[in-house]
Amino acid sequence: MKIHKIILHRLVMQLKNPFETSFGTFRDKDFFIVEAVDEQGRQGFGESVAFPSPWYTEETVETNRHVIEDFLIPLLLKEPLVQPDEVIDRFSAVRRNNMAKAAVEGAVWDLYAKQKGVSLAQAIGGTKHHIDVGVSVGIQPSVNALLSTIDRHLEEGYKRVKLKIKPGWDVDMLEQVRQRYPDISIMVDANSAYSLADIDVLKKLDKYGLDMMEQPLAQDDLMEHASLQKELTTPICLDESIQSFADAKAAVELGSCRIINIKIGRVGGITEAKRIHHYCAERNIPVWCGGMLEAGIGRAHNIALTALPQFQYPGDTSASNRYWKQDIIQPEVTMENGTIAVPDSPGIGYEINWPVLESYRIDKKVFTDRDL
Structure with a gap:
């Protein structure tokens, strides 16, 4: 699997509505x-x-740019791959920087599936033809505004509602x-947003x-x-804590x-996400796929991943x-x-709308195997 060229497109897209979490409010993405060309x-x-x-992990847009351009692209282009699962080892000389790694690895997986003439879901072992989806609702200006937002999403057909909480916006x-x-x-x-000092508040959420x-x-x-889970009937789900297969294993064994x-970007790519999925399947730990305000390409990768059988929640x-x-x-x-x-259809199953992508694009860089 020889990759001839990597094209790095930088985009800025405006969200239709601001999205607020306990860390802050987001209006632009x-x-x-990453475009990989054979x-x-x-x-x-x-x-x-x-x-x-x-705010979410130590990575930022600018650190992604630096790591992708100066380290990951040269590592990827230096010699051919047999298949995408090798990328994680190729990138092992670079510590952490999982989101940068996942962006590049995702392009390799899509290209590989297209070369094989299979969908990305099939290439990674997915078995589902449809996936259930929920919706994430940020912190709203008032409870009435929140109720109206939930009403709208339920009318749209979403099967689960995730509500952001923080101290003072919970019980x-x-x-x-x-x-x-x-x-x-x-x-x-x-x-x-909480600590063990808030355990009495968190225990109140059990009744809902x-x-x-x-x-x-x-x-x-x-x-x-682990200490908190022992005090709650509500299952704890870990997100930011799980940045690798080793983290997932430790979390399960500690209770x-x-x-x-499982978020592809957070764990460093599809290969690591598969490892976590398979481990959880062996131990009957349900998994689900969280979102990171992705545009269409990242959204397509999430759909393919969720086709794996252990993804039990929307x-x-x-x-x-x-x-x-x-x-x-x-x-x-x-x-x-x-x-x-x-x-x-082969790869992610969606085509790029180039006029739209170019309208959002603020920078473009091309790297070839001849540059090394």
Whole structure:
């Protein structure tokens, strides 16, 4: 598998609506599309998911640019690959920087699937033809605004609602939500906004019949999550804490969680995501696929990953029009009756809408194997 050229596109897309978490509010998405081209001109695409500031992990858009340009692209182009699972070892000389690695590896996986004439889902072992999807709702200006937002998404057909929480926007908010919607599937996501000092508050959430409580404590607190899980009936799901297969194994063995959220960018790519999936399947730990405000290419990779059998909960991979006035792929990702069809055409199963991509593009760089 010889990669002849890497093209790095930098885009800025405006979200249709601001998205607020316990860390801050996002109005624009600044990111990279990685285009891998072989000697026959076939193209594979990956997408970066880091944010401009290091609130989610230590990575940022600028650190992604530096690592991709100065380290990962030279490592990738220096010699051919047999298949994409080798990329993780090729990049092992670079510590962490998982989101940068995942963006490049994603392009390799898409290109590989196209070379083989199979869908990306098939290439990685996916078995589903449709995936269930939920929706993530950021912190709203008021509970009434939140209820209206939930109403709209339920009418659209989403099968699960994830609500962002933080101290002061938790118990009272959930009380009103449950009064309005006593039977819908709800989970909450704290993005590490609490500590064990808040255990009495977190225990109050047990009565609301939540599917799970995602990442209540700090990302490096596996032991404290284990202590908290013993006190809760609600399953804890870990997100930021799981940045590798080793993290997932430690969390399961320590009892830090009962569910794991797998994000391709956070764990360093599809190969590592598969390892975590297979490990959790062997131990009957449900997994699901979280979102990182992806545009169409990253969204397509999430769809392919969620086709693996152990993804038991609806993911955050909602339709393109949930976030974007116009996405960079065609057709755009659409949702019907709470499900998204898994493409069966080669690669990610979507074409690039080049006029739209170019309208969002603010920079473009080309790297070839001759540059080494």
